[in-house]
Amino acid sequence: MKYFKHTLPNGMGILLQRVSSPVAHVGVFIRSGTANEPVRLQGLAHFTEHALFKGTHRRNSFEILSSIESVGGEMNAYTSKEETCYYASFLKEYLGQAFEVFSDILFDSVFPEEEIAKEKQVVLDELESYQDNPAEQIFDDFESLLFGKHPLGRQILGRRKDILAITSKDLLEYVSQNYQPQRMLISCVGNFEPEEVVRQAGVYFGHINGSAETIPLSVPPAEKPFLQSKKKANHQAHVVTGTMVGSPLNQAYYPLNLLNHYIGGPMMMSRLNLAVREKYGLTYIIESNLSFYSNSGVFNIYFGTDVAHVDKVLSIIREEIQRIRENKLSSTELDVLKRQYTGLAAIGWEINQNRMLGAGKKTILGGYAETFDEMKECIFNLTAEQLQDAAIQWLNPDQFSTLIFTP
Template sequence: MAYSTFTLPSGLRIIHTTSPTNVAYCGFAIDTGTRDELPQEQGMAHFVEHLIFKGTRKRKAWHILNRMENVGGDLNAYTNKEETVIYSAFLKEHFDRAAELLADIVFHSLFPSNEIEREVEVIIDEIQSYEDSPAELIFDDFEELIFPDHPLGRNILGNPELLRQFTSEDAQRFVHRHYQPQNMIFFVQGDIPFSKVIRTLEKVTADLPLFNGEKQLRTQPAAYRPRQLTLHKDTHQAHVMIGGRGYHAYDERRTGLYLLNNILGGPGMNSRLNVSLREKKGLVYNVESNLTSYTDTGTFCIYFGCDPHDTARCISLVHKELKRIRDKSLTSLQLHAAQKQIIGQIGVAGDNFENNALNMGKCFLHYQTYEEKEEVFKRIESLTTSQLLDIANEVLAEDYLSTLIYQ
């Protein structure tokens, strides 16, 4: 997938690629998430993402809501620990409308006081709904376990007590610190000439200041120490997380860990953990492994839910599979099959234009380039059994892993 890039005088970087459909996608990927909040700002990044749609210097919330919906388009956003993304999907003839609206809400939102109280209650409802789902909540508690006293260990939604104290001025201070054009990407995927994209962005961001060269600094997490924790919850199932720190986004070994993760607990029903715990033993409904690469660290974790009486047995089976992958190299046939499977999964996932657009924005935000799928395939195909064995013995070593249990 060929792409074009351009940097405006303000420092705003643009990345663009074409697509063969009449639907286009564009948005801002901002290098700011919950790890960039000050201690008293916990939940502010997500709070800003909600309130950014509630009014600008020239639009009320109702006008923002209807601007894209009136032409059948969609306006959306999400926040994670290192990025905030605000984007739109629309028919390609409405690109100017989408770009102007997105620039307005990203750079000119007012966070009106009369909207805050109502939206805070919406976020608190979201928090309560999340807390009612232990299968989701345990992921946040696990990151708190392996990133103690660090912003990466905080949950994204925030703290209700702090949320009720946030003001318009608090939100504006956070945005002023982080929503700077040199700290973001504008991405476009659609059948739109790149020259038109540049002209439109120059027009809708003409009032932005020039690049000032400032860049936010992030605090790296302290050295990792494995921990074991059991929390007593009023749930019918036991919920378990086993894992530790993984590789950061710029570590070449992350590709090998990505492949090992897929072998162990990826989406395929033939993953080793699914075969061991579900297909052979019938002990769990769902078992999965996941990894996340942040800019300076990462996580690897295995999750399952089971009957409380089966917790110890399931944990033992997980460690058995981890030991097997540490102790015994994959055969050439097993390696080839694993590579073929994950390449197929990436290819199928890449058939979603919206996901492609979001992924392009995120990649360019952090890597200053966009890696074609074919380049990813080459990295996967170049992996050797000895490389995978070294990674397994480093990241999946039993004495390196932390365990969190809800029961």
């Protein structure tokens, strides 16, 4: 079933896919994230996400959480580099209650100083916990090096000194400038009539006015490939190697997704798992990842191994990527790959919350939220030549950058 789309008079978007379920999933997306915060306060977007749960003119922090949890629902949020999302899952009869709570925290938060002071310690603990996990931190450090001074190079959790410097005034200014209806989208997956969602959204969000249009990010400049090593208190080496790829709006979007699955996707029969783990036993985990922003993307490969094996694994990766660039997949390989990719996607599609979040993210960043059948058709229409062309254009091992965390 296709998504129903609507725009309120104030510019706020609505995206709905109707499903037969007693549980609804709703997210309010804001086209503002780490890339939109002031350079002097890195981490402000993420801290705002935390602070919005700390009190409004009508509710304290406990009352905000209990407003959804008291009816058996769940409420959460996340911040990324280009968007922030506040979302909830609940029985569908509480749609109006969920909308009211979202409207209250998004547009009427007061950011009490005593709560902000406590939350700084929470966020600093989150930052330190993240820094204690090299298998996670290395991805952020890699993108900071890859994007350099471009806004996409900022890390979501921010810097300790900036977090400590954040004030209630900073939070109010950030929300006032960025949480504008023209930059917001309500994404819903649930058993609702479209007219009911539009009506309720109008009641709770229609009165909000704003004039801040989205200012597109500049295209990140192509950085020279780097090879950097950092000492960490690890037992093994952690490595990320990869490169920038094109916008999610270009014709290589689906070929790159299929290539990513083939090279290092979640299946045990991925090329890198077979070549590095099964053949040589050099690593427990090796995976490739593909992430897109509004006008760029990143393809990377992660592995952990004994420091003595790093060069060997990097050499195998190079050989495998080059083989894909030089040789087209056979018709049998391509057919199996398509079935794998769409089969796993179908399993993920069964999780309605994931569907709501994925469609909302694509739409808020200017993309198209396709249905499963539309995605499947695009995948099965791909040719071996298209995959090879995408590999030649975007996956050049000579242009790969590498970051190594060594013991």
